[in-house]
Amino acid sequence: MPVTVEQLLLATSLFWAFSANRLFQQAALKERVLGDPATWGFLGALLLMLTALHFLLLAPVCNRWTVKPVLALMIVGTAFATHFMQHFGVYLDPSMMRNVLRTDVAEARELFAWSLLPHLLLNAVLPLLVLWRVQVQPRPWGRATAVRLGSVLLAAAVLVGALLGVFQAFSSLMRNHKEMRYLITPANVVWSIGAVAAAQAQGVARPRQAIGLDASPGPRAAARSRPLVVVLVVGETARAANWGLNGTARQTTPELAQLGVINFPDVTACGTNTEVSLPCMLAPVGRRDYDEARIRGSESLLHVAARAGVRVHWRDNQSGCKGVCDGLPQDEVSSLNPAGICSEGRCLDEGLLAGLDERLAALSDTPRAKVGPGPAGTQLLVLHQLGNHGPSYFRRYPPAFARFQPACQDDDLQKCSREQIVNAYDNALLYTDHVLASLVSKLQAAQDHVDSVVLYVSDHGESLGENHLYLHGLPYAIAPDLQKRVPMAMWLSPGAAASIGLDAACLQRRAAQPVAHDHLFHTLLSLLDVKTTVHEDTWDLTHGCRAPWATPTGCGATHGPPACHWPRCWPGTPAGWTSPRLATSAPQPALPGATAPGPPPCCTTAAAWRPGCCWR
Ligand SMILES: [Zn+2]
Numbered sequence: 001m002p003v004t005v006e007q008l009l010l011a012t013s014l015f016w017a018f019s020a021n022r023l024f025q026q027a028a029l030k031e032r033v034l035g036d037p038a039t040w041g042f043l044g045a046l047l048l049m050l051t052a053l054h055f056l057l058l059a060p061v062c063n064r065w066t067v068k069p070v071l072a073l074m075i076v077g078t079a080f081a082t083h084f085m086q087h088f089g090v091y092l093d094p095s096m097m098r099n100v101l102r103t104d105v106a107e108a109r110e111l112f113a114w115s116l117l118p119h120l121l122l123n124a125v126l127p128l129l130v131l132w133r134v135q136v137q138p139r140p141w142g143r144a145t146a147v148r149l150g151s152v153l154l155a156a157a158v159l160v161g162a163l164l165g166v167f168q169a170f171s172s173l174m175r176n177h178k179e180m181r182y183l184i185t186p187a188n189v190v191w192s193i194g195a196v197a198a199a200q201a202q203g204v205a206r207p208r209q210a211i212g213l214d215a216s217p218g219p220r221a222a223a224r225s226r227p228l229v230v231v232l233v234v235g236e237t238a239r240a241a242n243w244g245l246n247g248t249a250r251q252t253t254p255e256l257a258q259l260g261v262i263n264f265p266d267v268t269a270c271g272t273n274t275e276v277s278l279p280c281m282l283a284p285v286g287r288r289d290y291d292e293a294r295i296r297g298s299e300s301l302l303h304v305a306a307r308a309g310v311r312v313h314w315r316d317n318q319s320g321c322k323g324v325c326d327g328l329p330q331d332e333v334s335s336l337n338p339a340g341i342c343s344e345g346r347c348l349d350e351g352l353l354a355g356l357d358e359r360l361a362a363l364s365d366t367p368r369a370k371v372g373p374g375p376a377g378t379q380l381l382v383l384h385q386l387g388n389h390g391p392s393y394f395r396r397y398p399p400a401f402a403r404f405q406p407a408c409q410d411d412d413l414q415k416c417s418r419e420q421i422v423n424a425y426d427n428a429l430l431y432t433d434h435v436l437a438s439l440v441s442k443l444q445a446a447q448d449h450v451d452s453v454v455l456y457v458s459d460h461g462e463s464l465g466e467n468h469l470y471l472h473g474l475p476y477a478i479a480p481d482l483q484k485r486v487p488m489a490m491w492l493s494p495g496a497a498a499s500i501g502l503d504a505a506c507l508q509r510r511a512a513q514p515v516a517h518d519h520l521f522h523t524l525l526s527l528l529d530v531k532t533t534v535h536e537d538t539w540d541l542t543h544g545c546r547a548p549w550a551t552p553t554g555c556g557a558t559h560g561p562p563a564c565h566w567p568r569c570w571p572g573t574p575a576g577w578t579s580p581r582l583a584t585s586a587p588q589p590a591l592p593g594a595t596a597p598g599p600p601p602c603c604t605t606a607a608a609w610r611p612g613c614c615w616r
Contacts (some may be wrong), residue, residue, distance in 0.1 A: 002137045005067050005144075006151045009058045009260040010051070010247050012071055012127075016186060017050035019123060020082045024050075024183035028173060042169060045162040052159035053187060059152050064136050064144075071131055071608040078186040079124035083116055088391075089469040091182040094199075095292075097192035098275045104319055110392040113412030113565050179475040199293065208326065209297050211284065211534055212304035217378070218529035219309075220501060227363045227377040228499055229452045230527050231439060233352075234278065235432065235487065236318060236387030237472060239461030240267065243487035244425055244433070250404070252429040256436030256489060261454075262508050269460045270517040272483045273473040277459040278322040281517040283535045287476075300324035301521045305380050308530040316384045317352050325382070348398060351436045352383040353442065360446040378528055383439075387432055390462060392470050393424035397431035404430075415595065418465045425464055440491050451496035453527055459484035459518065488515065500527055506545035515541065 003011075032039040062070050081092055090096055103111075105549045138323045139147070163170065174180060182349055221228075240246055244253035245263040270280035270287040280286040283299040302325055314325035318331040333351035334342055341351040363379075388396060391413045404423035408416035416424075436456055443452040461483045463469035472483045490507070495506050522540040525532065537543045 001133065002135045004137050004139070004147070005062055006066060006147060008067055008071065008131075008134065009055050009062060012075070013051045013054035013058065015127060016054055016078060017047050018319075020078050020185040021050055021183070022187070023085055024180065027177065027180050027183060029113070034448070042166050045166040045170070048158055048162040050184065052155045053184070054160070055155040056152065056159065057190060059148065059155070064138060066348035067129060067136060072128060072597050074186055075127050075131070076124050077189055079120050079596060080087050081185055081189050081585065082123060083119045084111070085183070085185070087115070088471045089463070090469075090471065090473050091179055091475055092185070092188040092192055093179070093182040093475055094192045094195040095273060095475075096182075097189070098196050099273050099473060100277065101193075101196060102319060103323075104345075107319065107389070109344075110395070110411050113410075113414075115412050115414055134509065177478075179432040179478050182475065203296060206297060208299055208323075209294075210303070211299050212307060212530075212532040214309040215222050215304045215530050215532040215534075217308050217310075218531040220499065221310075221378050221529035224377045224499060225428070226495065227379065227450050228496060228528075229360070229363070229381060229443070229450055230524070231377045231443070231452065231454045232380065232382045232524065233386045233436060233439070233454065233456040234281075235456060235458030236274070236385045236389050237460065238388050238429060238432060239482055240265070240485035240487050241461070241482055242422075242429055244422045244429075245489060246487065250426060252426050253433040254430075256431050259437060259440055259491060261440075262492075262504065262511050263492045264457075264490075264511045264514075264515045266514045267457065267486050267488040268514070268516045269484050269486045272460050272476055272479045274319065275322060276476075277517065279324055280415045281457070281459065281520050282324045284312070284521050284536070286518040286521075287516060296323065301524055302328055302380065302382070304525070304532060304534065305528055305530055308528070308532070309378070309526050310530065311379045312382075314382045314384065315352055317347055317349055318384050318389070321382075321384065322599075346386065346395065348396070349385050349387065349432065350438065352385065353439055354437065355533070356439070356442050357445075360442065360450050362448075363450050365527060380524070380528060385432065385435070387458065388425060388462065390425075393421070393428045396428040401427050401431040401434065403427060413470055422466050425462070436489070443491075443493060447493040447495060450493075451499045452493045453496050453500070455488075455489040455520075455524070455527075456490070457488040457517070461485055500542075501547040502527075502542055503545045503547070507542060509597070510541055510545060 025043065025046060029039060029043060032042065056069070084090055085092060088460065089359065129136050182192075242248060242250075242252055244251045245256060245261070246265045251257065268287070269277055271277035276292070280290070282302065283295045283298065286295070302312050302314070306328060312328050314321050314328060314330040315333065316330065316525040321330065333347040333354065334345065336351065336354050338351045338354040341347045357434055386396060392411045394407055394409050404426045406420050407427055408420035409424075410416055413421055436454065440454055441452070443454065446452070460472050462472050463480060463482050466480065466482060472515070474480070474483060490503065492504060519539050519541050522536050525535045526540050526542045526546065
């Protein structure tokens with residue numbers, strides 16, 4: 001069948017206006033009465049605009065030779081896009097597109113359910129067959145140009161005319177629901193790919209902006225007698241609504257509940273997907289004055305800490321660190337390939353703990369002169385979980401954690417009931433609880449020679465079918481709280497609280513108040529005792545809960561509280577010696593080599609400071 005390029009473009013644009021934009025039309029007609037003739041007029045105008053828009057989008061890149069490959073590519077892309085938009089309720093904006101483009105093979109495989117086949121058959125294979133059958137008519141060069149110009153002008157006139165006809169209603173709709181434009185398919189795909197590519201090109205052209213150039217170890221870090229290991233666990237897709245420590249009806253965190261961790265029940269995430277949240281949560285200014293280009297173009301907390309001498313290491317069990325660990329030591333669980341943890345390119349999160357015991361033991365074996373005192377004895381280990389990454393929640397935990405039953409065992413969530421989906425999701429949370437508790441127990445085993453802190457926080461939440469929404473990644477302004485509220489918890493070894501000068505009870509009280517990802521950067525700087533002018537007290541959760549640093553002056557029998565209440569003195573106290581001032585604290589194990597009985601050693605100057613001595 002011979003056709004012209006313009007006819008082909010018009011047919012494709014009409015096809016998309018009707019087949020690919022159902023969600024857009026539903027959203028646009030949501031507040032209208034179906035029986036009202038004005039509603040049908042509005043819908044007619046929308047269809048005209050959608051057709052004209054896509055015609056205008058295609059016209060510049062299609063000629064007799066390019067029209068078939070361009071349309072074939074676009075038809076397939078559109079079919080995939082509409083499937084995921086309709087299936088999971090996602091909007092294809094630039095941040096979602098960034099996620100799509102950075103998806104790895106393992107992630108993509110889980111998203112391709114069998115239900116995709118009939119959709120692809122109808123929306124891609126059939127149109128492709130038609131496209132393959134038609135023959136594009138050749139035209140003389142001059143006439144082709146004239147027809148193209150005329151058709152473009154006509155399409156523009158239709159677009160403007162239809163728009164003017166419904167201008168008031170349409171403009172107020174687009175003003176009040178800005179995110180709706182990301183339902184216009186495939187214009188949303190083209191726009192978002194363009195936006196991501198432009199940002200990428202800009203980022204490549206410019207080196208990452210250095211921040212915290214004045215970062216240096218604070219006095220506590222400089223005077224540290226034992227290594228301090230701060231472990232930041234970046235969770236994945238865990239939502240606050242199902243986090244047992246938040247007092248949910250179902251206990252999904254039984255092991256952490258036994259450990260007496262500090263839980264933060266009211267934490268707001270910076271984004272609704274990993275690509276946004278991860279860089280944002282490690283930036284000095286996140287959601288409170290959100291600027292994606294600035295965040296992506298700048299160094300992260302990890303670079304600032306490394307500048308102050310903290311030894312930083314990123315360990316990944318997901319899709320990489322999204323630039324926040326560029327140029328810093330890093331490894332991947334899949335390359336370490338611990339026994340019994342990995343299969344089909346995916347690893348269980350326990351793999352994140354591989355080699356940790358050896359790492360902690362090495363810290364104690366290393367001569368003091370090498371690891372401390374001083375900033376070299378401070379380490380920041382970031383563990384990036386696979387966590388509750390959907391839709392295949394059942395692949396995130398070993399059989400022993402399949403406690404809530406029946407659990408969804410299918411990559412296609414539509415094949416499972418809501419109860420089964422929630423059960424699989426909660427089982428994955430049970431496993432995260434176990435991974436975190438195992439991490440703490442390893443650190444506890446080493447706590448007589450290494451002080452340690454664990455800070456766990458998820459990157460964003462998840463929808464599990466509420467309001468027919470699944471997964472995450474809705475534009476921030478319209479995303480439900482379920483996608484924005486995340487769990488966060490902290491555990492400190494007794495020695496760490498002392499080394500940092502942190503009053504855990506005070507932090508526990510602070511934890512009850514609202515917290516945001518914006519707090520992480522400044523709080524972590526404090527925990528690591530990194531001094532820099534980018535640190536802001538107002539966004540530091542430990543602010544007001546830390547003992548002021550003073551130059552050691554001496555203590556003991558006569559110079560006790562308040563400084564000597566800090567268990568700082570205590571690890572160095574010889575075995576068998578108990579202090580009346582610490583009568584309520586459990587005795588701490590003595591440091592190796594501490595044998596002389598008597599009061600805790602005192603120190604009068606910073607230079608004379610030694611392990612276990614007190615100051616005020
Ligand atoms: Zn994520």
